[in-house]
Amino acid sequence: MNKYSIAYFGTPGFSAMFLEKLLADKEIPVKVEFVVTRHDKAVGRKQIITPSPVKQIALKNNISVIDDLKKLQVISYKLQELDFAFLFAYGGFIPDNLLHQPRYGFLNTHPSLLPKYRGASPMAYPLILGDTETGVTFIQLDEKLDQGPIISQEKVGIAPTDLRSDLENKLTELSFQLFKKQVEQIADSQKATLKFINQDNKAATYTQKFTKEDGFISFSIIEKALNNSSLNFAELPKPILRYIEKYHLTEEWKAKLTDSGKIIYDYFRGLYPWPGIWTRVTPARCAAVQQKRLKITNCSLTNNKLIIKKVQLEGKKEVDFITFNKAYKIL
Structure with a gap:
């Protein structure tokens, strides 16, 4: 089976977990050509400059890394050679001129049941508001934050004692399974046959970044x-x-x-x-x-x-x- 050439955009630990699963699963018809992540940051009391968890996994697997979106020309050139780019918890804004460079554009798994809980903290809000279920949504990225058309959704229950770290694990696994299912569907039938559903913007809610x-x-x-x-x-x-x-x-x-x-x-x-x-x-x-x-x-x-x-x-x-x-x- 021919493999799709993709770029992986992600940053935090649970995104690194997703990338590890992706690289370990030989049945998924994709090849990660390069990774895009946020730049290295000072961490801890000693403020040690540390690469993002996603960057660490990429380097461990000898995958090239771009951690500076200012290198637009480099990224643009690389994206044009790809079938699609996939984003999971990247944590940064993707410039409009990059979104349509890959053959199938940018695909994204958002860890909430969109249009609910758009924004920076979709895993925290179901917990702080006492929800009993949440889920993941597979979308195509567009120019507006978390507003792209929906391809599919999956729900998952929230246990009364689940912490955010527990929910991150649940939603990362669910996101991975949904990604795998959708990529296999794309491989079988091509993207043109996938159904896209526009989000109901009137039902949208937004989450804030915590300090x-x-x-x-x-x-x-x-x-x-x-x-x-x-x-x-x-x-x-x-x-x-x-x-x-x-x-x-x-x-x-x-x-x-x-x-x-x-x-x-x-x-x-x-x-x-x-x-x-x-x-x-x-x-x-x-x-x-x-x-x-x-x-x-x-x-x-x-x-x-x-x-x-x-x-x-x-x-x-x-x-x-x-x-x-x-x-x-x-x-």
Whole structure:
């Protein structure tokens, strides 16, 4: 069977996982000619310049890498020689002049049920909003963000204890299986026979990129979650509140405000492991002005009450919460 020549666009760890699966599966009729990823970044406290996970996998498999989209002429020349380019969590904007260079253009698997959850954080939002299912959508890229015509979709359930890292694994596997199915269909019948469905832009919702500050939850709200006391809208984590207000979900969420334990636990699930959720505390043995940042690194939900299992005080190592509270008496 003839293989399609493709370029792979991706950056984070779960995209690297996809690329590994693709390279290991000899039944898929594709050959990755080169990889495009984001540039190397400083990582960790020591700010060590580190290549993206996708770049690391590409180099390990002796595949050439382009990590600078400013090299447009080089990329454009290379893309013209391809059957298609495939994008999975690239994390950057593809210039319009590149989209139609490959024979079949750019194809993309987006980890949500489009048009819902377009944008930067489609895996986090189903968790922080308490959804019970999500999925992946295979589309052809166009000039607008995540708005290309849909080729196919697959759904997957979300377990009550799934963290974002768990969902990344589920959706990466589902994305890979959908990619494999669609490429085999293209090989059998050619792209001209595939059905394209335009997205309903009126039903579209957008997700934001999270920052470290988005993980902050005041200690008073943490205390409410420990007792499953009711919240008011102003006490919701800001990304949740912005989404509710933007998409007019106030009535739907009124009944949910009584379950503060679940709200905060779901928020933890969606932001795990980064940026994570954190608060500020004044340990009993410290002066009042020495308020400290406390990250909740592990928690669970029992009878709709938040159960904190492990924490990390700034400048300290992670410890179990019972031990921490005995020493610092924050509750």
